[in-house]
Amino acid sequence: MTRLITVSLDKRGVRCVARLLEAAAPRTCAAVWDALADGRTLSAQVFHGKYARNEIYTLLPPFAADPGKENTTVTPIPGDLCWFSFDSDDLGNPAYGYENTTGTGTTGAIVDLALFYGRNNLLINGDQGWVPGNVFGEVIEGLEEMAAACQDLWMGGVRGETLTFARAEGS
Template sequence: MTDRYLDIALTRRGVHCTAKLLTDRAPLTCAAVWDALPLGGDVYHAKYARNEIYALFPPFAAEEPPLENPTVTPIPGDLCYFTFNGTQLGSQAYGYGSGAGVAAGATTVDLALFYERNNLLLNGDVGWVPGIVWGQVVDGLDAMADAANDLWRAGALGETLTFRRA
């Protein structure tokens, strides 16, 4: 199989990076994401996991992928896939509000990019939150990390995280 690559961008900031899909380690997840591209949505910066930016989507796979290639300690450049139900993300503490598509009982897919070290997927409300590592940034991580840090300091309102085939 030929290697597959994505272009991931913070649209308003005009920053992008390139990631390689890890089809050998997470084939079902990679297929689900690849078939759904392009994807884009409001970007969020993690509160608990630390150095993570992500967007939330309604389910797009015919069947949610199993927990293949899991981690609770993502490294810089990891792309992770998470599935949550509305009760897991419904707390006011998360701050999503009604605009994020997070509804009680509804499934939500979280596509995340980790841009720096020292991440731990432990949530005080639900415990360990393993993610599926389905891609790795191979170019442009430094610029994306700078933009993600700016997003943390300056805010995410009006910014979009997009995933497209490269």
């Protein structure tokens, strides 16, 4: 059975549907799928990529064991969903501009779930170097509308917007 999730920008009322890539990233997919059981969601403040280019993401406290590296990339394509694992010290540089509400600045792990909505992305960070992400899903519906909303985030700002991951109805 194909497992589907939705990714939404709640304030803007835009969502897309993604298929989990269970054969390529079984541990990452299991971690996300299990976290979304029983109607739960993964939802927090959205951010727009500063270095990667055409990326939106959210930072979450750990909700599962770190799946380790699987199906990694440093050049995600439009529609890729990626998982990144960071220690809070990795994101503690004030240049990133995170406010204290993100959980950065505290000790511990952070899970970054990202959606890439355009081409020519490169996962390199001036402080960290290459930052490979686990590709665990691909958008199969609604990418064009989501990309337009993501571009609006880039130009109009992200304050007050949340990025939410949920199981798709019927999945």
